[in-house]
Amino acid sequence: MKFVSTLDQLLTNVATLDAVRTGHRPGDSAAYLSLIKKGTCFLPYATTDGIAFAPSRFIGYAGNSFIKHAANSSRDGRLTNGEINALLGHPPVFDEALEAQYHRFCLELGFTPSKAGTFGVARKYWVTADIRDRLDLMAEQAVIGDPGLTATEKDQLIKARVGQGVFRDALLNHWRCRCCVTGCVIRPVLRASHIKPWRASSNTERLDRFNGLLLVANIDALFDRHLISFSDAGEMLVGPGISSDDLRALGCDSERRIRLTKRHAPYLAWHREKFRERGGKG
DSSP, X not given: OOBOOSHHHHHHHHHHHHHHHTTSOGGGHHHHHHHHHHXXXXXXXXXXXXXXXXXXXXXXXXXXXXXXXXXXTTOOHHHHHHHHHHHHTXXXXXXXXXXXXHHHHHHHHTOOOOSSSGGGXXXXXXXXXXXXXXXXXXXXXXXXXXXXXXXXXXXXXXXXXXXXXXHHHHHHHHXXXXXXXXXXXXXXXXXXXXXXXXXXXXXXXXXXXXGEEEEEHHHHHHHHTTSEEEOTTOOEEEOTTOOHHHHHHXXXXXXXOOOOOGGGHHHHHHHHHHHHHTTOOO
């Protein structure tokens, strides 16, 4: 059977899985549960009540169905991952927030998941833009509902998620109102970017100026998606598939260093780990 070659084929397979999840195809529920239990790489997708998970072993084959899947027991997600990577534009990574959501999802399905995926390999997830937004929203709702926070603290934390409020003010002050990479001083295009993402940070980390870089939008987009990172010495690390011409077209000079302190180091270590998971070196 052929691997998926279009995004529509991939999403059709996700819809097939979701029909079982929502009870529209109860006859396939046992096979569905087996796929979820044994999966190692998943495509998370948003639902009306949270996040569900589609295993690569099923969604990676064009026109798949539970009948076709059962007929070929040799199907292996490791064979399909490259095709899914090409369609989504990036490989799967381990994500703490999604791992927690996967455990919640499994418990709702009636079983306790293993601590790791098949053969003890850590589960990985394709983190798409809509899933990042959903995780941010869920984390924001947790802040809003936290009885231990004052209204002012909640407001500061929520504004920090979108790079505003006291977090932005602190970064403007620290970086002297300049993009730390390009030196651009046009304030409307400067973004207060978290190094360790807001959704993955503690409340203290969410407001810590050392967990932030002031970046123009183009570079912020690269940094946020772990396509570039920085060494503790401030050297730019460039991921695979990004050429010098690409960087110059975005107004980015990879030879420039940024001025960092020791207090940036723990956050950058977290970021570089994600950068390396996406194939970067450094």
